[in-house]
Amino acid sequence: IVLTGGDDRLWKTWGFPDGNILLTGEGHTDWLSGCCFRPSGTQLVTSSGDTTVRIWDLSRRGCTLTLRGHSRAVRGCSWHSCGDFVASASTDGTSKIWDVNSERCRYTLRGHEGSVNSIEFLPFSSTALTSSADKTLSLWDVRTGVRVYTFQGHVHSCNHATFN
Numbered sequence: 001i002v003l004t005g006g007d008d009r010l011w012k013t014w015g016f017p018d019g020n021i022l023l024t025g026e027g028h029t030d031w032l033s034g035c036c037f038r039p040s041g042t043q044l045v046t047s048s049g050d051t052t053v054r055i056w057d058l059s060r061r062g063c064t065l066t067l068r069g070h071s072r073a074v075r076g077c078s079w080h081s082c083g084d085f086v087a088s089a090s091t092d093g094t095s096k097i098w099d100v101n102s103e104r105c106r107y108t109l110r111g112h113e114g115s116v117n118s119i120e121f122l123p124f125s126s127t128a129l130t131s132s133a134d135k136t137l138s139l140w141d142v143r144t145g146v147r148v149y150t151f152q153g154h155v156h157s158c159n160h161a162t163f164n
Contacts (some may be wrong), residue, residue: 003044005032011046011056025056027063034076038083041122045086047074051089055100065117067098069105076160085142087128089116095130097142111138118160131158 001022002014011032013022030049037044043064044056055065072092079086085106086098095109095116109116114133121128121142128140137151137158145163 001037001041003035003037005035005046007031009011009048009130011035011044013058022048022151023058023061025061025063027054027066028052030073033074034078036077036079038079039081045079047077047088049073053077053086053096053098055086063080065100065103066103067096067103067105069096070094075115078120080121080142081123087119087121087142089119089130091115095128097128097145103154107142107146109138109140109147110138111147111150114157117158118162120162122163129161129163130160133157137161 002016007012009028023107028050032046032048034047045126046054051070053067057064069097070092072091074088076089089095093112096105097107099106110130112134116130116132118131126143128142129137135154138147140147143150144159
């Protein structure tokens, strides 16, 4: 299954390799910037220009949780490998670690001087990686919300970062 999100405010799942649309989700009020399956594959998370992060249940075909707390567009989202936490990155200069079970923000990661453009978890760890318009990448300990390392060297905005 392929998952996409677009400027049309929709997410879609597609059969692979035939390309048939399997499901379509609507509910965001602005463009979608990110989408990610829960490791179990039963849910997904989306991020949007409408400042929200949403959790969707594929069996119910609907949004089960809207996470609010960013003051500007959310540029990206990711799901932790354990399935209990979601991360979001925003143009408000922060990232958030959300506890899906309690439906609350566990930590707001502050320290970038510009838009946070992406966030990813290192699988099976308590480390997250953010990229920013401030030309840096940061490693965070998501158990404490503390930045543990900053990579410098880009001369322009860093739009995405990932682990191998």
